[in-house]
Amino acid sequence: SPSNTQKRLSPPSPRKLPIIGNLHQLGSLPHRSLHKLSKKYGPLMLLHFGSKPVLIASSVNAARDIMKTHDLVWSNRPKSSMADGLFYGSKDVAFSPYGEYWRQVRSVTVLHLLSNKRVQSYRHVREEETSNMIDKIRQQCDSVIDLRDVLSCMTNNIISRVNIGRTYNEGESGIAVKALLEELLVLLGTFNIGDYIPWLKWINKINGLDSRVKKVAKDLDAFLESVIEERVIRNKKAEYSAGEAKGFVDVLLEIQNGKETGFPLQRDSLKAILLDAFVAGTDSTYTVLEWTMTELLRHPRVMKKLEDEVRELGQGKTEITEDDLGNMHYLKAVIKESLRLHAPVPLLAARESMEEVKLLEYDIPARTQAMINVWAIGRDPLLWENPEEFRPERFLNSDIDVKGLNFELIPFGAGRRGCPGIPFAIMVIEVALAKIVHKFNFALPKGIKGEDLDMTECNGLAVRRKLPLFVVATPLSS
């Protein structure tokens, strides 16, 4: 460690303003503004969001240092008053501070909810919901289709059935729940000034944010309580049909007494974990599919090659199944290329250092936040040839994967805090894409050319296209 006489070396910092620090430099799409700034200030910059020091890492080496070399030091999340309000005091996995509690809920999630075996057990749900999607597209074949709507319905239904055993739009309270979950995502994507400029917290009382958070938390709690009641009764009666997979809620209810895990799960923790799955799993997943279809429509050559692969392997089959995916190498490359250019979470969820740590050649004090700009890394010309070009072939003879081992492609993060939902998400994305390409030819509505497609992004919990993707689908005669 550096001796006291040595001067600490701090990363370069753009000039900051009083009170707001560098907040004025974030703009409406922070991953883009920060990418520009990093060209001037380098791969590791120290900014201030209000009074909080925040590092922005924009290179593969800086990312590796944070999420591998010093992963443990960076395994904390900064406190978020929004998460405190919405997740029962941050009792979920994603926002919980580092410590024994987080280790427990994380291990429950990894071992019991998102294990390969459990993900496999939901195959039936995925197959049914992707087939429903095909039917829905087929019904609209003579008109212009809002593909975002179709894709988000499909992922919503899958996550919901996996999570609570049914789609949330079944039953009388259906519409209210959809709006509620949407509001939850909006709130989590809202910049909360009070977290960065603590003495401005009162603003959230005036502008209505605090009361919105309270209302949503209360309504969500009522919804989750009713779901739990419903499942408890159902599970007592053992109303399972043969082969039906248990939902996350059923698994959590089974292990809540702690006999299997060594620690009991409180009711609030159980509800917070269910909310995490809704929040983490839905928008991110359909956003990847929407960006992928957008790029395919802009690149007919790539679309053709994908169609050839999928249709050849799916020849003579009524429907592609998950057994067919193993041989779809081009499909997997297309999805990686889409994640490289359009990571739905382009600035990874913030980490916070728990002690003083070295990062590249710099000395970083404890309680500094770090955000990794995967959007910038995905476009780094030192890592990628012609980075702006959508060319899945770059992944064909390459070992690079998205699982957090190759730091040039980390749309799911990496290390102890990395996304535990990768197998789940990838499975949904692959099977959905394969099935629709197997069944339909897609084109843009009359008069719109691929190269004219508006690629403007819109910031939120997931960064998606500003405009929904409208397409025309023609069924293939099989």
Ligand code: HEM
């Ligand atoms: C395309 C879809 C998805 C993307 C792009 C994505 C991305 C991410 C990212 C970037 C993180 C932060 C990683 C870090 O700090 O290093 C994360 C964390 C997390 N994700 Fe995902 N995710 C996706 C799908 C899912 C799904 C389907 C689930 C569960 C059903 C899930 C559950 C979680 C949880 C629980 C965390 C918090 C982990 C922790 O803090 O310990 N994600 N995800």
